[in-house]
Amino acid sequence: MILYIHIPFCDHKCGYCTFNSYTDKHHLKSLYIQSLLQDIKATLRWWKIYHNGQNLDSIYIGGGTPNILDSRAYARIFECIYQFTSTPKEITIESNPNLLQKQWCKDLISFGINRISIGVQSFFDDTLVFLERKHTYKDIFKSIECARDFEHISIDLIYGTPFDSTQRLAEEIAYATSLPIDHLSAYSLTLEEGSSLHRRYHDIKPDMTKHNEYNEYGDSEYNNGEYVATLLREAGFMQYEVSNYARGYKSLHNLSYWRGDEYLGCGAGGFGRIKNVRYCGTHNIERYIQNPLYKHKEYLSIKDLDFERLFLGLRCEIGISTHNLNPKKVEILCSENKCMYLDHHSIRAKNFFLADEIALWLSS
Ligand code: SF4
DSSP states (O other): OEEEEOOOBBBBBTTTSSSHHHHHOOGGGHHHHHHHHHHHHHHHHHHHHHHHTTTOOOOEEEEOOGGGGGGGHHHHHHHHTTTOOOSSSSSEEEEEEGOOOOOHHHHHHTTTOOOEEEEEEOOOOHHHHHHOOOOOOOOHHHHHHTTTTEEEEEEEEOOOOOOOOOOHHHHHHHHHHHHSEEEEEEEEEOOOTTTTTHHHHHHOOSHHHHHHHEEEEHHHHHHHHHHHHHHHHHOOEEEEEETEEEEEEEOHHHHHHHOOOOEEEEEEEEEEETEEEEEOOOHHHHHHHOOOOOEEEEOOOOOHHHHHHHHHTTBBTTOOOTTTHHHHHHHHHHHTSSEEETTTTTTSSSGGGGGHHHHHHHHH
């Protein structure tokens, strides 16, 4: 079983952000932690009974900006967690480069956290300004130095900005792969029509019609993504999901999620799923603080679950079972080299960037 914990505070809102994060609620941090502890306790107590005393395999602390909280907050969180489980194999925490401190990293390692994911996004200051990130190129290298004692370091990158060119992407990947990291996530920028980011993209690159058309049909992501994947492969990073690359270490948490395993979620807007029930804590921080045990529940049908498994499985190396698929369609995909057999009962996409297209075709 895996556990997700959400920390919804940020010092600044990035231009592309759609996460449940707040920049004006810092005065609520200590009340939030108190409520989060109640939530974690209730969740793990219930899970211990439900799962007959098993330990957690992985914990992921995301946000928001988890490194905006003092390490003392995490001392309390892990004191609570370790009443119910021994140290999981993987504990990841997300962080922003500008706020990362050496002592904070040391403290978190002492609580058992062995993996840090740093929101680098780009090595170019003009791209970082465009994305409305708060950090600079220099902050990235300082943050990697602070984080060097974590067993595993991952970074996030964003491509598809108006500054992208073949040369620029190659330099981004060269900087990234020169760092002492064993994992990288590369995401294509999503531009919401009418957003300020969309307007600014147009100001920098007026010839954006093509970009929009490409994004709508997936081609732009495919082209840029393919190029990024090739550069990363050449640097020893293996693509194991459409946006995720490993140089020797694949995230257990990610794999568990993509396999369709159940997961627990705590915090404001933290999602979990047990059997066919997907649940989520209240997004609004004030309301979450008042009632951290309230979970909005969504009941998924078998069809919903199968559809989700199809999309998640085809986007990564895990693949999908052919059990409920049309055998003729499976044969066509394999004969046209779009998919390959993993064994007699499962296939995987050869090109993860085409996974959504394949999943839609299979389910039509
Ligand atoms: S740091 Fe992350 S969560 Fe916070 S505003 Fe930026 S993208 Fe959103």
